[in-house]
Amino acid sequence: EVFAKNVLSHRTRLGLTQDALADKCEYHRTYIGSVERAERNITLATIEAFAHAFSVEPFSLLIAPR
Numbered sequence: 001e002v003f004a005k006n007v008l009s010h011r012t013r014l015g016l017t018q019d020a021l022a023d024k025c026e027y028h029r030t031y032i033g034s035v036e037r038a039e040r041n042i043t044l045a046t047i048e049a050f051a052h053a054f055s056v057e058p059f060s061l062l063i064a065p066r
Contacts, residue, residue, distance in 0.1 A: 003047070004038035006061045010054045011036075024053040 011021050011032075018036075022029040026049070034040045035050075044058075051058040 001038045002064045003042060003061055004036050006063075006065070007032075007050055008036045009065070010050075010056070010061075014054065021053060025049040 011018070016024070018032040019029045022032045025032070027046075031040070035042065035046070040046075047058045047061060051061055054061075
């Protein structure tokens with residue numbers, strides 16, 4: 001759930017639609033939505049893809065915001 005919240009937060013902060021983020025990560029747009037709803041089990045490759053799209057370190061997507 002922390003990852004899901006961070007993905008949604010980064011996406012909206014950057015003004016990206018789910019479609020635009022899907023293009024950046026090379027995932028389908030429905031996958032982005034299911035990640036944001038914490039319906040998916042994510043892999044390290046997924047974490048890295050999102051981190052790259054957001055230009056952040058992968059670990060930062062796994063830490064709950066304070």
